[in-house]
Amino acid sequence: MRIAFFDSGIGGITVLHEAMKQLPHEDFLYFADTLHVPYGTKSKEEVFTFVKKCVDTISKEDVKALVIACNTATSIAIAELRKTYEMPIIGMEPAVKPALEMNRSSGKRVLVFATPLTLKQSKYRDLVSRIDDMGMVDSLPLPELVDFCEQLIVESQQIIDYFHTQLIPFDLSLYGTVVLGCTHYPFYRGVLKKILPSHIQIVDGSAGTVNRLIQILTHRDQLFGRGDGDLKFMCSNNDTAYIEKMEKALKMLRNVGE
The missing domain is CATH 3.40.50.1860 (Rossmann fold)
Incomplete structure (x- = not known):
């Protein structure tokens, strides 16, 4: 079987x-x-x-x-x-709980990458509200990343530019962990390691x-x-x-x- x-x-x-x-x-x-x-x-x-x-x-x-x-x-x-x-x-569920635990001592924030539909669901909202008692979790929908992945566009300047554009609103010095909340997203772990500050850890479920x-x-x-x-x-x-x-x-x- x-x-x-x-x-x-x-x-x-x-x-x-x-x-x-x-x-x-x-x-x-x-x-x-x-x-x-x-x-x-x-x-x-x-x-x-x-x-x-x-x-x-x-x-x-x-x-x-x-x-x-x-x-x-x-x-x-x-x-x-x-x-x-x-x-x-x-x-599957986004690895928010382990990400928060990793940041307990540093007080850094957690940034969750996920699809728009995942972020809209009560299952995700309930998860965050249950474990994020200090309001340390932020979420970023990245719908285009699934399309890129389906085309096997992984390591390219197009992807690097995409991440830089999406991350403009965030002060990354405040974050200790990025959660890859869609199973397509770990294909981009290597790219993210290159463009995120070295202190940020990357986790998935x-x-x-x-x-x-x-x-x-x-x-x-x-x-x-x-x-x-x-x-x-x-x-x-x-x-x-x-x-x-x-x-x-x-x-x-x-x-x-x-």
Whole structure:
């Protein structure tokens, strides 16, 4: 049986990559909703419909767990998905809590990069209001970054200029941590390390999500460890060119050691 990962596009490959590092003897399935990417600029109702249809397809495969490797899809659909399917479903949330903990001693602020739809959802607002008792978290929507990532435009002057423009309103000396609150965004970790002040740490939710996946499968006695890291790619429009793009994106992550 495989561990499945779902995202609107190639972003969730950052989470898949983390899982493949931690669980080298499991087999995997990755499903991208290529018919509807990106999710972050669409309505809540549209995204829920898209996610439900894709998860229906995934559930027909031989999978033992599903990771919703998309912050937007998690915030909108995960509660209903867990009511509908028997397999364990693990979601994503922006790593705001660990970011705040990293900054406790310094008193520095946290800046969350995410899609507009994630930032609009009550799940995100409730998370921040629950743990940010000192009002130290700021949020920045970066919808264009998903489009850049889907084109595999990662290290270029265009991206550097984009970040510089988006960060103009922020005094970065006040911040200690940047949270990558969309699974597409870790593709830009290398660029951000170059353009952000050296004191700013960059975090995302991939490791925490995979740790949760391991806990759940261990509890269910389903960490078999008899696979060989076999990976099956699927997408909602059965586009072989996009599958090749996903393979290339995974190779990019492996090459940079992220």
